[in-house]
Amino acid sequence: MAEKIAVSVPAPSASPAPMAAAPKKGGMSRMVTIFIFVLAIFILFDPTLRSALGTFVGYGLDPLFAFNHDYPVVTLVLTGLLMAALTILVRHFFTDYVEQARSQKIVAAFNKELRDARKENNSFKIKKLLAEQPKILQKSMEQTMTQFKLLPVSMIIVVPIFAWIAVFIGGLTTSYYHVPWSNFANFNESYLFPQWVLLYSLISIPFGQVLSRALRYFSFARRLKELKATKA
DSSP: OOOOOOOOOOOOOSSOOOOOOOOHHHHHHHHHHHHHHHHHHHHHHOHHHHHHHHHHHHHHHIIIIIGGGSOHHHHHHHHHHHHHHHHHHHHHHTOOHHHHHHHHHHHHHHHHHHHHHHHTTOHHHHHHHHHHHHHHHHHHHHHHHHHHHHHHHHHHHHHHHHHHHHHHHHTOSOOEEEETTEEEEETTOEESEEHHHHHHHHHHHHHHHHHHHHHHHHHHHHHHHHHHHHHO
């Protein structure tokens, strides 16, 4: 369910409008995002930092999800669901789905017009559309930057939980576990990534997609009710 959005490409102007200079605040935000991303990479790939962070986070997560290391698969399932839910909820509350859909429609319509003009070899229309292209690209970039700004918040959620899982798996008395297709699956056996990482992703990614679509559906449904109420 989605709000019906009228798509229109901005009317061509005589000359392209100059691009506004990026504010300093935006540059600072990008620097903070890059710094947190690099720090997260260091923590994830440095065993000492990862272990220290995982041990610290364990003071809060151990009583909730460790189960005395008796049910490691259940621990992975619950922490995977927790991580996916937190990251999706953060993204949901800071994303305007209606504006996002409107921008995507405008960009798609503009690209179609440009492709058609090139197929028809309409040089006049191509010139006018290219003059407006910076505005369209800026609209698309705004949506990308919104998601980019949320990356540090997601990292703050994901990295500590991931570090704790690594410490938790390292503390198991045995790394073998049972799955329907094998009685001797090994958490530490690697297929590009250790099996515990693959299992963790297998749980969190599908759940995150389902939760994201559900929240988007209810967001559009609420917006439609608001529109109907204003027209009544």
